[in-house]
Amino acid sequence: MSNQNIETPAQQEYTITVYTENQIGILNRIAIIFSRRKINIESLNTSPSEIEHIHRFNIVIQETEDVVRKLCRQIEKQVEVLKVYYNTNEDIIWQEMALYKVPTDTVADKAPVERLLREFGARAVVIRRDYTVFETTGHREETDKLIEVLQPYGLIEFVRSARVAIIKESEGFNAKLREFEREEPGQEVIENEYLDKEKNVFTM
């Protein structure tokens, strides 16, 4: 009698992984599944996967598991979506990448900055006379920390990527895809054989 569950389960961060065909408009189809329920997407990344013509989305939202499961089913229902997974943070390994642009003279002049950068595992991507761009990857708190540190040294610009995540327990999508290609043609659609025999159906 599972209908009796009335306690309101807690929201938490979920990472949704979606495999889709590379098709114009699919981003919109997926996005409106969230917007029509008034759910805010915290982070969204999409990029070609390891398989040709298949894209992989990572979408991060704050929700209850029940809502996330329903959303995933709605996403998986879209014609061009191959597979959807959802995971809590414990189930995944994830990273975000951040770029920080700071004036080169402050970096050069002020030794503490250099030390801090080393502490944060940052690396210089570009060093120009006027500015230097550093990069770090990590969880949100980690990349946030460096902002705080660089702010007093004249941080000019900052940008962070969406989350990319790998599922710890996943066997990989390659195997799943082979199953898709193998099974699907076997599942023949059964045509309605009574359509042309209307009169024979329940004529009293």
Next chain:
Amino acid sequence: MELAQAEATTATAPKKTTTLTGSAAVLEGLIAEGTEVVFGYPGGAIMPIYDALYDYKERLQHILVRHEQGATHAAQGFARTSGKVGVVFATSGPGATNLVTGLADAQIDSTPMVCITGQVFAHLLGTDAFQETDVINITTPVTKWNYQVTDASEIPAALAKAFYIARSGRPGPVLIDITKNAQMQLFEYEGYVPCKHIRSYRPKPIVRNEYIEQAAAMINAAKKPFILFGQGVLLGGAEQEFKAFVEKSGIPSAWTILGAGAIPTDHPLNVGMLGMHGNYGPNVQTNSCDVLIAIGMRFDDRVTGRLDKYAKQAKVVHLDIDPAEIDKNVKADVPVWGDCKETLPALTALIEEKVHTEWLAEFRAFDKVEQEELIQKELNPETGELTMGEVINQLNVLTKGEAVIVSDVGQHQMVACRYAQFNKTRSNITSGGLGTMGFGLPAAIGAKFGTPDRTVVAVIGDGGFQMTLQELGTIMQSGVDVKIMILNNQFLGMVRQWQQLFNEKRYSFVDIKSPDFVKLAESYYIAGKRISERDDLVAALTEMLEHKGSYLLEVMVTKEHNVFPMVPQGCSVSEIRLK
């Protein structure tokens, strides 16, 4: 049509190709898909297709509607009676935006439909060109799938995909937007190959036997099992399989309005209609059964009322082709994913043959109360004024429950669903999920094209009729035989009922004036009559039914009459009111 025949000269794979325009390829594709009739309206951006149609007149019937919304509803009516895919043509911009209501209606009611819209030249896309609208983005939330074609060579495959997606799995509407250059472009046509497989699309979930076994065990152990069935049974063409299941299990079965007719109304195990204006017994018994078996229905809020007080005591078995429906509104204890045409026979094989005499008697007791307190009064009113119920009941008697009843939206719709008999499948055509006023008249036109041998009666309110009454022109021009019955209560009745019951009779803008409908019909060369006396009812209905060709009958009914029973908004199904 003069077609330049051209043999492909590629040395490696000599293929027989023909040079065709994109437009001709569209029509070839439709014919290959078995399309017989297209409902549409021309315009600049779809002119090449209409030009090609001129040469296909013998092979494709085109019905010129009076508004593109009418085309979609006609296509829905066609699809719902015939079980085939309804096809619509419309031009870009306003033509395409006029399709939105019908697309939304078809989407929520799972109706297979392919709409083809013209679009501005590809090089003008995104420039706010004349009659350019972003049809793909506008229709994304109301289509199962949509696609824009900018090159003629894409047309055969896009069309094949469109038909496959529209009719397979849980059916739905699909839209193909074709730019004008693609319609005019000549290309090497290699013939039409129907689509049977799309890598990313799984129309049917794989049936899991362990769930069928669990469901059977649950049903076999049940003392008070109860079946709720919906349109999934009709869409799966599983009427026979359903009947076999119901009869072997002996379980009382109730229907959603889109499931009506899956078994005949007077089948001994058919215990009536569910939902806000459904029957007394099935609503109350939902909260006293021990196992609820939902088949091809989606627990719409008009059926469930308050979810936190819905069937809490029951174990739920849910059979559905769409995995997204499982647990969406009501948590299933056993989900049976799959096409019910496959899952029902598997389940029937595992269940014990039973009769539930006492349990059925409980339903009968509720029936008796509803009959005495409500139905008898509705059918034998004490005043001289006609009630909607007695009109539908009389229609029933005369058509012997064999007619296709197409209803619009409002009180008359609920009365039609409650009082009509459906002895055949695919007989109740109505806008269930969207509740679209204006659906009735155009849908009835399509319904008649979908089943030309059956009598089609449209039951429409005075309000809804005025939303799409221009389709009388379509009836006139196509000569289609539709019986139109306007139940005129001189109010937007259903809204007035709510205002009476819940807003202290503050009748805010529900008093609606109407033209002389009979004269209006006459101006379209459609025969008609208005009646208001009980003594005239049988003769008028008979005249309408026996008339060769379309006929409009306006029946003046009691003004302030309410549809009961009613589960008020926000109440539980047990709180259903008889008055």
